[in-house]
Amino acid sequence: LTLRECAHRKLVIPPRCIKHRRPQTLSSLAAMGARPSRPAFRFIPSKLPEDATPLLALVNARSGGNQGVYVRQQLSRLLNPVQVIDVSETPPDVALSRFAELPSLRLLACGGDGTVGWILTAVSQLPPKSRPPLAVLPLGTGNDLARTLGWGRGYENESLLELLEAVQRAHVVMLDRWDVRLTPHRGGGGSGRRAVTFQNYFGVGVDAQVALRFHHLREQQPEQFWSRMVNKLWYIYMGAQEMFRRSCKDLPSSLELYADGRRVPLPEGTEGVIFLNINSYGGGVTMWTEDDVNDDDEGFDDDDEDYGFSDDEDDDDEDEEEDEP
16 A cells, blocks of 8 residues: 555655654764764655644553554554654653644544643643644543543554544544642641642542552552453452542541632542543543533633544443553
8 A cells, every 4th residue: 555545644754754864973972971862863844745734643552551562563554653652762742842843743642541641741831832632542441531532432453544544534622631739738747739730530539549559559560450451450459448448538627628719518428529621530430411511610710721633433432441640
């Protein structure tokens, strides 16, 4: 199949648009006292086809067991290999800086919700008019953002050719991202104020406790987390443990919640508070229906907006499945 015959040809950067640099010699590196700091190629945007929308695929090879490695290999065959970058080796901000000069750039995040959030944070650091839209190939456990944008509940070795065609025809939607400023309870001995950004949801209490334990165990014993189903079983096991431990049973006495400047009392027995930005939680749980939505949202200001792709054909995907922090 030639590039002209490919259904996803607008996403592919033709070889003529890439100029390879001469490799730096050991003597020049020694003189600089550093490792190579520039990529081995540069782009020639003027040689791109007029209708080109080049794609940068950011793959977390550690996601989805061996799926991340497989996806990286297959995308390298379907695109120009320079368009596929493993974020476990090259951080998203570095990858984006290499492709910044390309017009109409699109991104494909291949990983779980944690990987997508990491990439969106790098995108948010770009000037607003230079932020490329992002599609998702869900390789995580929950994949709640992918469900919301219509990219499915989890990759099951479907055709990547069909995925690339969907990315090429997808339309752009806006996505809110929120800043949360954390202040330690007076006299609680905290380490000072912190700020975090979220696009899915932000939890305090039992769900955050389970997610933290999951993350720590996966960092210590990655061989125990080799598939989406096994990851779900770990979540169920840790959640069951928390039901008996009740480590957050005193949450109402240690957490004060305010909305629009007014204190909101927490009901007795509350063990968790969750702030939702999307209507999918914990691997596909729908938290509200259209009838529940109150259109009066005055007093709430979103911190940031990024662009995401939505694939209409997948909007009715089923539920069920959460990911790496």
